[in-house]
Amino acid sequence: MAKKAMVERDLKRRRLAEQHEAKRAKLKEIINNKDLEAEERFNAVLKLAELPRNSSKTRIRNRCLVTGRPRGFYRKLKMSRIALRELGSQGKVPGLIKSSW
Numbered sequence: 001m002a003k004k005a006m007v008e009r010d011l012k013r014r015r016l017a018e019q020h021e022a023k024r025a026k027l028k029e030i031i032n033n034k035d036l037e038a039e040e041r042f043n044a045v046l047k048l049a050e051l052p053r054n055s056s057k058t059r060i061r062n063r064c065l066v067t068g069r070p071r072g073f074y075r076k077l078k079m080s081r082i083a084l085r086e087l088g089s090q091g092k093v094p095g096l097i098k099s100s101w
């Protein structure tokens with residue numbers, strides 16, 4: 001089980017990213033528009049830098065919904081390999097059969 005603080009930190013990052021998504025997209029559009037003046041684009045860069053760091057989507061970490069584990073994560077199932085194996089053995093994941101030989 002992951003530390004509760006790490007899971008909460010990631011949830012906070014997800015909320016901030018969603019909250020500032022539109023503003024970040026607008027500023028990035030201004031920055032990437034080569035037709036605008038350099039000063040206007042530079043001001044957009046400064047405004048983007050003023051936004052919270054944790055509002056960037058790249059700071060979000062995929063974590064298992066069951067355990068909070070950050071590694072060995074299956075995106076399609078939103079859980080780690082360990083939780084998948086345990087739930088698969090219990091028959092709680094439809095269509096999954098754990099093989100053993």
